[in-house]
Amino acid sequence: MNNHEFPTIVTILAEISGGSGFSKFLLKWESLIFSCLIIFLLCFISFIAWRKNEIIPGKFQNAAEAIGSGIHDFICGILGENGRRFTPFLGTIFIYVLCMNLLGLFPFMKSPTSNWSVTLAIALCVFVYVQYAAFKELGFRGYFDHLAGKPRGIVLFSAVIPLIMLILHLITELIKPLSLSLRLRSNIWGDDLLLAVLGGFGISGFPLFFFNFILAAVAAVVQAFVFTLLSTVYFALILESESSH
Amino acid sequence: MPRKARIYGLMKLWGMLSFIPLLLVSAPLLGYAAGKLLIDKFRFPPFVQFVSIGLGFMAAILETVSIIKAASKIKIE
Numbered sequence: 279m280n281n282h283e284f285p286t287i288v289t290i291l292a293e294i295s296g297g298s299g300f301s302k303f304l305l306k307w308e309s310l311i312f313s314c315l316i317i318f319l320l321c322f323i324s325f326i327a328w329r330k331n332e333i334i335p336g337k338f339q340n341a342a343e344a345i346g347s348g349i350h351d352f353i354c355g356i357l358g359e360n361g362r363r364f365t366p367f368l369g370t371i372f373i374y375v376l377c378m379n380l381l382g383l384f385p386f387m388k389s390p391t392s393n394w395s396v397t398l399a400i401a402l403c404v405f406v407y408v409q410y411a412a413f414k415e416l417g418f419r420g421y422f423d424h425l426a427g428k429p430r431g432i433v434l435f436s437a438v439i440p441l442i443m444l445i446l447h448l449i450t451e452l453i454k455p456l457s458l459s460l461r462l463r464s465n466i467w468g469d470d471l472l473l474a475v476l477g478g479f480g481i482s483g484f485p486l487f488f489f490n491f492i493l494a495a496v497a498a499v500v501q502a503f504v505f506t507l508l509s510t511v512y513f514a515l516i517l518e519s520e521s522s523h
Numbered sequence: 524m525p526r527k528a529r530i531y532g533l534m535k536l537w538g539m540l541s542f543i544p545l546l547l548v549s550a551p552l553l554g555y556a557a558g559k560l561l562i563d564k565f566r567f568p569p570f571v572q573f574v575s576i577g578l579g580f581m582a583a584i585l586e587t588v589s590i591i592k593a594a595s596k597i598k599i600e
Contacts, residue, residue, distance in 0.1 A: 507537075
């Protein structure tokens with residue numbers, strides 16, 4: 279824990295266990311512990327919501343179905359009917375990122391998304407899935423043809439231009455997960471840091487703290503939405519290049 | 524329903540266009556990091572740094588052009 283963070287359950291446990299190996303383990307894997315906590319929580323909620331899958335749903339099942347259909351409408355609204363196959367993946371990412379963002383607003387908790395390794399891991403999952411979808415749709419030859427800028431005629435035999443285009447396309451593909459992850463991490467980290475600094479003012483800084491707490495809650499939802507939107511657009515860009523192929 | 528379609532169309536457009544500033548910043552950064560790695564680890568000559576930053580910038584421009592092309596095809600009624 280550094281001086282600009284609120285104490286969390288993990289850092290308190292690490293403090294209690296002194297400088298032992300367990301304490302080092304806890305501090306090293308702090309973000310991962312909180313993200314696993316979210317995974318277990320979401321699995322539990324899903325289990326409760328779908329335990330009695332009925333035609334006339336109960337309150338909990340109704341809420342879960344409303345969230346699911348809302349996410350489905352949003353993704354299919356952007357990607358068209360083609361987007362149906364990506365809805366489970368993108369919907370999961372939205373709920374997972376949203377819960378991780380909001381976790382930092384609870385006492386003794388931390389947003390795992392304020393750690394770049396967590397956001398980069400999610401962005402890399404998006405990157406791998408997008409590449410897989412493009413590879414599946416275009417095939418090996420078509421995929422490399424797309425990366426080399428679809429060279430035809432004399433350009434194909436020059437070898438230099440397709441090679442440069444291949445390098446440029448590879449760079450553009452690598453930029454996307456980088457920008458996605460940095461954007462989310464920086465926003466959430468900034469919010470958490472601001473709250474921790476304002477918390478340090480004590481009771482006199484409470485109005486400002488409260489105002490920023492509300493802003494951080496809104497930002498958590500907006501950032502999860504933006505992350506999902508950009509991932510969806512990332513799929514849309516690939517699907518559009520496929521259709522124009 | 525047409526109102527919903529319009530909102531989704533606007534969201535898609537906004538999402539696509541908001542990619543552009545991110546790309547223009549992160550592509551030269553990636554080029555810089557790649558150049559530094561090549562120089563430090565593989566002992567490439569120092570000018571490689573400029574080449575990789577230039578390649579990053581070119582890649583960003585190329586992607587920006589393709590995003591603008593894709594965005595201009597979106598019809599919002």
